[in-house]
Amino acid sequence: MPTERATLDQSVTVRRGQGHTLRVTAVPAIHRRLLDLCQPLDGSPGSTAVPAQRKARREYENRGSALAR
Numbered sequence: 001m002p003t004e005r006a007t008l009d010q011s012v013t014v015r016r017g018q019g020h021t022l023r024v025t026a027v028p029a030i031h032r033r034l035l036d037l038c039q040p041l042d043g044s045p046g047s048t049a050v051p052a053q054r055k056a057r058r059e060y061e062n063r064g065s066a067l068a069r
Helices: 002-009 028-037 051-068
Strands: 014-015 020-023
Touching: 002 014, 028 051
Parallel strands: none
Antiparallel strands: 014 020
C-alpha cells in the first residue's frame, strides 16, 4: 500500500457543497486499488457506511469506469 499512500499524500482536498472532494491524480490501477480498499462502503451486509459514503464511492467508481473506456 505504499504506492496508494504516496498518491493520497500528494492529493488535493477541495471543499464542494456539503462535503469534501479528494482529487487524486494517478494511473487507473491506483484508482482501482483505492476502490478495492473502500469496498465496505458499497453497502455490503454488515457495513456501517452511511448513504452519503455509499453514494460517494459509487460516483467515484462510475467516474473511473468512464475514464477506462
